[in-house]
Amino acid sequence: MSDLKVPVTVLGGGSFGTTLANLLAGNDVPTRLWLRDEEQAASMRAKGENARYLPGVRLDPRLVITSDAEVALKDAQLVFLAIPSGAFRSVLQQLAPLLSGKGLISTTKGIEQPGFLMMSQIVEQEVPGAPVAVLSGPNLAREMAAGALTATVIASDDPQLNARVQAVLGCPSLRVYASADRYGVELGGALKNVYAIISGMAAAMGVGENTRSMLITRALAEMTRFAVHMGANPMTFLGLAGVGDLIVTCTSSMSRNYQVGYALGQGHSLEESVARLGQVAEGVNTLRVLRQKSEEEGVYMPLVAGLHAIIFEQQPLQEVIGRLMSAEQKHDVEFSAFMPRRATDKEQQ
Numbered sequence: 001m002s003d004l005k006v007p008v009t010v011l012g013g014g015s016f017g018t019t020l021a022n023l024l025a026g027n028d029v030p031t032r033l034w035l036r037d038e039e040q041a042a043s044m045r046a047k048g049e050n051a052r053y054l055p056g057v058r059l060d061p062r063l064v065i066t067s068d069a070e071v072a073l074k075d076a077q078l079v080f081l082a083i084p085s086g087a088f089r090s091v092l093q094q095l096a097p098l099l100s101g102k103g104l105i106s107t108t109k110g111i112e113q114p115g116f117l118m119m120s121q122i123v124e125q126e127v128p129g130a131p132v133a134v135l136s137g138p139n140l141a142r143e144m145a146a147g148a149l150t151a152t153v154i155a156s157d158d159p160q161l162n163a164r165v166q167a168v169l170g171c172p173s174l175r176v177y178a179s180a181d182r183y184g185v186e187l188g189g190a191l192k193n194v195y196a197i198i199s200g201m202a203a204a205m206g207v208g209e210n211t212r213s214m215l216i217t218r219a220l221a222e223m224t225r226f227a228v229h230m231g232a233n234p235m236t237f238l239g240l241a242g243v244g245d246l247i248v249t250c251t252s253s254m255s256r257n258y259q260v261g262y263a264l265g266q267g268h269s270l271e272e273s274v275a276r277l278g279q280v281a282e283g284v285n286t287l288r289v290l291r292q293k294s295e296e297e298g299v300y301m302p303l304v305a306g307l308h309a310i311i312f313e314q315q316p317l318q319e320v321i322g323r324l325m326s327a328e329q330k331h332d333v334e335f336s337a338f339m340p341r342r343a344t345d346k347e348q349q
């Protein structure tokens, strides 16, 4: 069977799962989209549209939409996981017997606490032995669904799995680049959401372009410093899953994390800002997890500390900005922060 003809399943019928499934079906890949809610599945089949998460986008008639996991996963060789991080492990536990032996590709940009676990590490725990990959990059669902020219990264230790994903997903509007740095690619996708909240907040305050550029550039330095400390490849942060995803999420009002930040900057509470979104904004939980981990690891992350102080410690915004601007003035590019260091080195000491 050619790679394009292998049956593929997407788990999760939100904006990203629906977008991916539609692209795959458009490539003539036999594709099934699984969602938990039969009423929503029936509505999507009847209307040919995901009116809740992706209104206005016509679904490919070849796409099979089902709430029956056995139907969705029967014979599938590749499975894309597009379930928010808060529900990721429980969905895997529920479906594990149907997933063993399949290539499992996480698209979820979050981190589980306790344990500071990436979603692909949860996959390894819940479906032992399955080939695992991560898909991440500057991929706003709505733009991809509309056919905007886009690039993404597939990252795995398994080059054959990367190649299979490139074969099924690549199309005239989507280029799929391969990486062997699964950990760095996954960490990049999760970390940038925190800085998107900061950027949205700054936009609501009406900051200028100098400020926007300073924020994005210092965010890149900060997330790279942390990721490299944790064992990621620094070069990953110069690529699509690093600076690429950071730019799109920090500059587009389509980003849900940016929208949460914007609402916060307008003076709404965190609860209101999240509730009015109606979709997942992973950065809020990632901020909590990252603040704790950076303290434990002793990694300097002033932007993370500042946002945490505003959102979770009720410190006044202007006071935090004043503190950030008057902190010790340092070097621009810290070369020492970009020296690879495997996390395992520390464990072996």
Ligand SMILES: NC(=O)C1=CN([C@@H]2O[C@H](COP(=O)(O)OP(=O)(O)OC[C@H]3O[C@@H](n4cnc5c(N)ncnc54)[C@H](OP(=O)(O)O)[C@@H]3O)[C@@H](O)[C@H]2O)C=CC1
Binding pocket: 012, 013, 014, 015, 016, 017, 018, 035, 036, 037, 053, 082, 083, 084, 085, 087, 090, 091, 107, 108, 109, 110, 139, 140, 141, 142, 278, 279, 280, 282
């Ligand atoms: N949207 C985007 O542009 C991109 C998103 N991502 C990442 O993809 C992940 C999913 O995001 P996205 O699709 O945007 O999220 P949405 O908020 O658009 O949709 C979430 C989906 O997950 C489903 N879901 C939630 N809990 C469960 C559960 N326990 N069992 C089964 N299904 C569940 C929801 O179902 P229900 O409606 O029944 O609640 C819904 O279909 C996130 O980690 C995000 O960061 C990655 C790249 C781009």
Ligand SMILES: O=C(CO)COP(=O)(O)O
Binding pocket: 109, 137, 138, 139, 140, 141, 193, 196, 245, 248, 249, 254, 255, 256, 257, 258, 280, 281, 282
């Ligand atoms: O990950 C994304 C773009 O690459 C989507 O970001 P949001 O979850 O903030 O919408």
